[in-house]
Amino acid sequence: MAATHEAILANLTNAQRAAVTHRDGALLVLAGPGSGKTTVVTHRMAHLIAGGVPSWQILALTFTNKAAGEMGERMAAMLPRRLTGRGGPTVATFHSFCARQLRQFAEAADLAPRYSIYDEADRRDAIKQAMKQAEVDSTNFTPGAIGAAISNAKNRLLDAQAFAAQASGFREGLITRVYSAYEKILRANDALDFDDLLLRMVRLLRTDEQVRTQLQQRYHYLLIDEYQDTNHAQFVIAHTLAASHGNICVVGDPDQSIYGWRGADISNILEFEQQYSMAKVVPLGQNFRSTGHIVDAAAGLIECNKRRKSKRLYTELGAGERPAVVICRDEQHEAALVADFLRGQSEQHGVVWKEMAVLYRVNALSRVLEEALRTAEIPYVIARGTAFYDRKEIKDALAYLRVIANPNDEVSLRRIINTPSRGIGKTTLKKVELFAIDGQLRLLEALRRAGDMTGLTSRAVNAITKFVQMLEGCHNAAVVEVPRTLAGSKHLARLVEQVIRESGLESAYQRSPTEEDQQRLANLEELISAAAQFVAPPADEQGPELRLLDLLTAFLESVALVSDADLVDPQRGTVTLMTLHTAKGLEFSAVAMIGLEEGLLPHVRAADSESELEEERRLCFVGITRAKRRLQLSRAAVRTHRGIREPTIESRFLGELPAESIVLSDQAGEGVRLDHERDNAVEFPVGSIVRHPKFGLGRVESIMLRAVGASARVAFSTGGTKTLILDFAPLERVE
């Protein structure tokens, strides 16, 4: 049954209510951490529907599948049954929404309807290939750097031509050459990378008036989640869709903008009001998640950012416990202390494992933690959504499936042509390639005609023929109509099974008795069951049946677009380990953040630019604000980095936390005396007035917590500002 207006508005604060009841026109919700953003969003949509808006006119775009799923679920709970699923609101990630539209309007978008989506690894392969073709030396320019430049260009909506037109200098000249070679490869393979999904969608909306008006009319109310993370392409998509009606609601928090490196443009949210002069702005500053000291610590930190709209953060949940700042000897010690912290939460405070998380800046830090948690017998999962699909055997199986769905996908074809090895080696492949170039053939077509080629051993011809026949057999099996229900998924699972068996992947691992290969076999089994459970998202025009090939394509698409955050399963009874980026949008009773060191957080690569430094600070802010009740921040005095053990420098962010809202604990060795250091820091909070026998009266400007001791910057009435070590300076508090 449909919720009534009153039911929808019950239990909301005035600010939340203002956002929920706003109907037409632009709306900007500035949602601080823990301010009930999802509640506002879902209630707003329910409110629109209760007010007579047909639910299928609503489009909500998010960044992760998990966010989309959660939003969809919470909304479904408020809607009558018939308004969920097809006919209900569309809730999707930017990327999957675009991927689907591009298939639906494939012809208008000038695309093969079953185009492949290349993940990071495929993209890397293709860029390497492009670099070779463009004769760019990979010793001076890594594929990673060039790939990043291309990605950047695409996010700014510069295609290869447009980039070439504005390129200047040697480096950009090189990038231009690689970019156009890369584009040729993608086009020849009927493949898109992640950035293309957005870029091509923009192009479609711009060039095809019919598609544009059709989508504008269909989606009458837009909602964009995590708006601070939108890049220029996403910005254009959102505003083009909203252009005819202006009903656009964006939700976000500039202080949580952490994807600048991916082209996210923080000015999208900072300048929303200029863009829509009639926009209503609703700030949500009250935090319903964390206790006082945690909110204070976070607020104190984020105030150090200069480019920022100031916003008061507060909570009514009581002061709670102070976050602990722990200094450890090395990373093993740090991991052990994290394990102690987690166990303490469980045993002393009754916190369940799933309410705890360990956060870090870079994935590499998870390894030591894993060991420590295993020895401490604390159950954990690492949130790496792609981890499963990154495994070699899975990538191989998926490459077979991709070639079946899209025979032009040569990056995948090359991957599998001799995996498992079937006697089609380098030399043979070279010959076939030459033959293909000669006859203007696609690689697969050339393979098909291997018999016509001169200079191949009969053994090679045999191997090739068998391989091609196998692919054709699988392809033929996929040219059938299947029901659009779970029964259809059975067919999909059977197809996956057929591929795994006939490709020889299965027998290659079956032959081996090693534990590792047995695990690979089990993983392949898991892929089959993933297929069996896959249901294609509802489409606008659909019959009861679809071709198995199209179901396969949808499956491959969903696999390509999984994110790390998607793997965070709130049902699981385990501690979650993840990067700070992945943690955005989540909350836990107890959080441990590790590696608070210069070079790690803030990361080295952000050191030389003020804006990147501010982004690192926001990242730290995001981490702190994940904690509801208890927070431990730690750093190691010594850390092994790429095989080298080195002393570390404390993160500047620790010194920026208000001293009075944290507790310092030095476990690194010589630090028995650190207990009264903490007292010192508490004794002379920022703002307090102090007397020094030599310098006279002064005001404490800031407190810095160091491994060696706390120090304070004090501005004296005599005019000078001095930094004093609290342990030694003869300071006396006056007021």
Add this chain to the structure above:
DNA sequence: CTGGTCATTTTTTTT
């Protein structure tokens, strides 16, 4: 053609 050893390179975050 395959599977091994040795040298080189990596240096963030992710849809």
Add this chain to the structure above:
DNA sequence: AAATGACCAG
């Protein structure tokens, strides 16, 4: 430390 790539012996 770990992963990738080049090179070489069977």
